Structure formats: structure tokens, C-alpha cells
Amino acid sequence: MSVREAMERSLNGSKIILRFNEELQAVGDGAGLLSGILGALGSDYSKFPICEKSWAKVRGKDRVYDDCIKEMFHFQDSSGIIKKKLLQQMGKSWKDTRGRLYNSHYNPLWTLEQNLEKRPKGIPREHWKWFIDYRNDPATKAKCKQNRLNRKKQLYKHIGGSKSLARAREEESEKQGRKVGRGEIFILKHKRSDGRYIHEEARKIGEKIHEIEQLDESTRLLSQNDSLAQALGKEHPGRVRGMGHGPTPSQLFRPSSQPPVDRAQQEETQRMLCELQAEVTTANLKRKAMKRQAIESVLSYLVQQHCGELPPDIAARMNCLDGHGRK
Structure with a gap:
């Protein structure tokens, strides 16, 4: 399943069940999809503005977590620990992507106006100007240089693609x-x-x-x-x-004084809870659909009995409901 398909599925009220291991890391089929969506959200600068010095200062993280992650995936959090980890992964994408955008879109030989005109799509002009000023600050340059040196010292980079x-x-x-x-x-x-x-x-x-x-x-x-x-x-x-x-x-x-955790039992319990809650959600959606169908059937009958028009009092109530639904 692609990121686009997952988003479309969430619009239909369906959620992807996530499973976590004892270390509260996402595993199984949904883990790869989760990673892709976290990366896509973190690099979406319409949701998280590029013009902040660090991820810690970025606002709107809770809203995106509730409106996007929780709407697409079904899982049991552990006292907020999983949420914290997922936001950290989004933050890494936010940080890494803006570094790549600077390298690919900023040209030191251009004028400021030229650099602003050539800014990445979806980033407001004033936000890109702020980011250019921030990246060209001597303190930021020194920090970036040190980060590059640290990465060169990493001897144990592994292979295996995007699989965690x-x-x-x-x-x-x-x-x-x-x-x-x-x-x-x-x-x-x-x-x-x-x-x-x-x-x-x-x-x-x-x-x-x-x-x-x-x-x-x-x-x-x-x-x-x-x-x-x-x-x-x-x-x-x-x-x-x-x-x-x-x-x-x-x-x-x-x-050693702490009792060991039965990993298999913990994961099986979590899986069963997720499946049960998903079943409850699906059942609720089905009940709502059946209720709506019943109401539509009654309305259709009433229309037939009143020469193609609803009784005035019922029509007024339906108009009121339609008005609320459009708000």
C-alpha cells in the first residue's frame, strides 16, 4: 500500500493497524508505511514552517499528529511514549529535508532576489528568506560544518534500504x-x-x-x-x-530486580486490543450507515405519500440538519 492509498483509506473511515515490539518500535507490514508517512509529513512545510531554528520550536505538531497519524493508523500508545517517538521521526525528516532543499535551491553566486525567485515550491517567500539568513549565519555555518565532520566519522553505516x-x-x-x-x-x-x-x-x-x-x-x-x-x-x-x-x-x-517482560505475550495482547478496537470502529460505522439508510427509506416513503414533497415540518428539520452539515 502506498502513502496516497493510506490517505485515501483514512478518508473512508478505515485505519491501518500498527503493531509495536517490546521496545515500542513499529514492526510488521504497517511499519514501512508509517515511516513513509512520517517522512512525508515532516517534509511538508505547509504544515511545519521551515522558518524555525529547531524542531522543538515548531508549532502545530499535536494537531498534525491527531489529524493525520491518529486518523490513518490504529494503535495503543504507551503513556505518550510512542507519540513522542513518532514526532521525533517527523522532526528528523523536517530537519534533513530543509538541509537538502538549501543545497539544491540556494546558489551563493545569485543575488538574494534570484534565490527568492528560485525557492522551492510551497514555501512562502518570507519563510525562504528567513531560512537563507539563518543558514548563512556564521554560527549556523560552524554547526553545519561540525555535523558534516561527525557524519564522516561514522564507520558503521549499514545497508538494507528503508527497512528499519x-x-x-x-x-x-x-x-x-x-x-x-x-x-x-x-x-x-x-x-x-x-x-x-x-x-x-x-x-x-x-x-x-x-x-x-x-x-x-x-x-x-x-x-x-x-x-x-x-x-x-x-x-x-x-x-x-x-x-x-x-x-x-x-x-x-x-x-535484575525488575521482572522480565514476556515479549510474545505483550505483543499478542497489543495485537488483540488493536483488532478489537478496529472491529468496534467498523461496527460503529456500519451502524451509522444502516441508520442513515433507514432514515432515507422513511423519507422516500413520505415523499411518495405526499405527492413528491416532504411534509412542511419534516422539510424544515431536514433543511436545518443540512445547514449544520455544511458548517
Whole structure:
């Protein structure tokens, strides 16, 4: 299903059921579609103006979340955690897209007027002027330069297209018939289809992970000392490598005093709740349609009984209802 088809489906009152794993990451068939829609919404500068210094300052996020995401998808949020993560993904699209637009539409050799005339479609003139001024500010230039240097230092970029690590991990776990660790996913996502590693550094890390897991199979299981942690070293604060967007160390590496979560049971419960709520929504829509059909049948009968016209009192009420419906 495409993004356009999902939007058309939501207009008909149908929603796509989303499923989330234990780490509250979208998985399954709807996850890819969700990612595409979050990207499309985040890069829509008619919804989120380009003329802000950061995503945190952008207004209207709650409205877009309620009117678009919640209207297209059906899922159980977890105390607002999922909403926060989805808005963060939209924010990344907002930030990345405006960087690409600056590189593709701004020419330092042009005059300001020429740059304003050549601005991207859908962005107001004054908004593009603000953004040009912001990007050309010395402080912003220094920040962008540092970001470029940081990206060049990233040695472990993986392949696999738009499929998230969470989806890849779930699919591989289903294929293997057991829970697959992040070390195994690292190897999977850093190899080409012919089995070769994408670069020499990835090969060294992959072979080290394989060696660690051969010596101790328990290092396949997610932990602060699993095969990936031993191969790559200490985790970055606030992030967990090899797990994709969202999970944090405090969420994944729970103290031993806390009871473990039965992941399979949790996901099955969530799936059943989503399906039940979707059934209730569908039933409500059917009841409304049946009620409307019954009313139309009665009105048709009344028209026939009164020589093609409704009784004056009923006609007045219908006109009143039509007026409210158009507002």
C-alpha cells in the first residue's frame, strides 16, 4: 500500500493497524508505511514552517499528529511514549529535508532576489528568506560544518534500504525461530547480497562478533556485555547501538530486580486490543450507515405519500440538519 492509498483509506473511515515490539518500535507490514508517512509529513512545510531554528520550536505538531497519524493508523500508545517517538521521526525528516532543499535551491553566486525567485515550491517567500539568513549565519555555518565532520566519522553505516533495524530483527527472528541479537543483525546489515562485507572496517567488527558468539553463545542475547558491546566498546550515553531509533539504555538494560517482560505475550495482547478496537470502529460505522439508510427509506416513503414533497415540518428539520452539515 502506498502513502496516497493510506490517505485515501483514512478518508473512508478505515485505519491501518500498527503493531509495536517490546521496545515500542513499529514492526510488521504497517511499519514501512508509517515511516513513509512520517517522512512525508515532516517534509511538508505547509504544515511545519521551515522558518524555525529547531524542531522543538515548531508549532502545530499535536494537531498534525491527531489529524493525520491518529486518523490513518490504529494503535495503543504507551503513556505518550510512542507519540513522542513518532514526532521525533517527523522532526528528523523536517530537519534533513530543509538541509537538502538549501543545497539544491540556494546558489551563493545569485543575488538574494534570484534565490527568492528560485525557492522551492510551497514555501512562502518570507519563510525562504528567513531560512537563507539563518543558514548563512556564521554560527549556523560552524554547526553545519561540525555535523558534516561527525557524519564522516561514522564507520558503521549499514545497508538494507528503508527497512528499519527493528523490522529486520523481527523478520530474522521469525526466520531463525528464536530471538536474534543485535550482533547478528549488525553482520546481516553490513553484508552485501553476495556475502561480502560493505567495507573493511565492517568485516573486522563482523568477524570479531562471530568469534565472540562462537566462544560464548549467551553473548547473542541483548545485554550490556553482548557480542556487539564487546566488539564496539562502551555505549554512547542515552543511545543503544544496533537497535534502531527509540530505545534507551535505561529501557533495555533493566536492573535484575525488575521482572522480565514476556515479549510474545505483550505483543499478542497489543495485537488483540488493536483488532478489537478496529472491529468496534467498523461496527460503529456500519451502524451509522444502516441508520442513515433507514432514515432515507422513511423519507422516500413520505415523499411518495405526499405527492413528491416532504411534509412542511419534516422539510424544515431536514433543511436545518443540512445547514449544520455544511458548517
